[in-house]
Amino acid sequence: MVRHRIPVTLEEALEHLNETTYKIIAGGTDLMVQNRAWSELPPKFDAPLLFCFNLEALKYVKEENAFIKIGSMTDLETLLHHPLTPEILRKVIYEMASPAIRKVSTLSGNIGNASPAADSLLALYALDAKVEIKSQKETRLSTVSELILGPRKTALKQNEIITEIIIPKSSFTQTCFVKVGGRRADAISKVAFVGCASVENNVIKDIRMTINAVAARLIRRQDIEKGLCEKTPDEVKQNVNAILEAYSTSIQPIDDQRSNKDYRKYTANNLIKAFLNTL
Amino acid sequence: MTKITFTFNGKPIELHTDPSRRFLDVIRNDLKHTGPKEGCGEGECGACAVLINGHIVNSCILPLANVHHQEVMTIEGFSKTKRYAVIEEAFIKEGAVQCGICIPGMIIAVESLLNRNPNPSDEEIRVGLSGNLCRCTGYNMIVKAVLRAKEMGKGLW
Secondary structure, rough: OOOOOOOOOOHHHHHHHHHHHEEOOOOOOOOOHOOOOOOOOOOOOOEEEOOOOOOHHHHOOOEOOOEEEEOOOOHHHHHOOOOOOOHHHHHHOOOOOOHHHOOEEHHHHHHOOOOOOOOOHHHHHHOOEEEEEEEEOHHHHHHHHHHHEEOOOOOOOOOOOEEEEEEEEOOEEEEEEEOOOOOOOOOOOOEEEEEEEEEOEEEEEEEEEEEEEEOOOOOOOHHHHHHOOOOOHHHHHOOOOHHHHHHHHOOOOOOOOOOOOHHHHHHHHHHHHHHHOOO | OOEEEEEEEEEEEEEEEEOEHHHHHHHHHHOOOOOOOOOOOOOOOOOOOOEEEEEEEEEHEEEEEHHHHOOEHHHHHOOOOOOHHHHHHHHHHHOOOOOOOOOOHHHHHHHHHHOOOOOOHHHHHHHHHHOOOOOOOOOOHHHHHHHHHHHOOOOOO
């Protein structure tokens, strides 16, 4: 018989994970929909569930040296209103889902679900976020981008749980988030874009661009970003076509129920271009 | 079977059931409260909204386990409060109710919004209610009703 667990402490959760395979569930906003059965029937999961959303010890936001550290069960609504939340992450969360869903959604859930259309990942990739991962015997760090292997696939081992999201503090002279979806609230992105840049004395010192829903994994091309640093905004604007050409090898969208290849590619290009034109 | 305890409209509840069940099913079938409705069943319409610790949550995608040790209030419990009476009157005065199926969820969303922000702007109201669909009113009367409720209920939130 399926034996779900509701651990009270992290230690207890790790102990369960060490014993057998569990599906870790936080707020459930993705998993409950993906595994829904008919009304009035319990959802169909292929493994027992480990309910972790009520682990109070994993709900916090704190500043430590050059990092903002977010407990993995902190909900997005709390992050939206928290003074330590990085500006670009706040901009993204503001347009994600609705107040009701944000109250039970987590960054760790967005990471664990590994959707190519996840919006919070845009900010986490751009901010070079890491995660702390724990098992009973080991604690390890991974960047968010290395942890995500493909649609719904992560490098998390079956005895591991994400305990913390670690974001290096950074400052930008401009940040931008644009989400293209079927509805202002509660939409899954057709394509979405995050751009962060620092322009000082008319020279680009730092630039980061991330795009979702146009490939199996989110796109961030640090090689292209590096090539734009130490240039003036005008030099970059004159070179837009070459920059888009460089991105085109990564922007490989698919057709699905939300949008199609051509629209996604065209829109992703326009979002990059529009951001570069604001520099 | 797992033991789940929580407060439901002010009363302590203890259930022995599958913790992965949708909280909406538990409310309607086990606890016999039919205020929260099933609309979309995937968190997009808000008809199933309830308050958990005073904040709106969609009960159709909430596993029962996640209300363990929490305080739950449905429209039935909320309808016994002064704040509800103010919101109800404002909705009536502005003609904000037509077919009515979204209204239990809509009122939960208004309470959750005013709880966090007793003086919301027009835009903040639209954002606060953005997870609740209404197919009758076109929303303008509902927004007006919230603007009226915040004036009528000054000091209550």
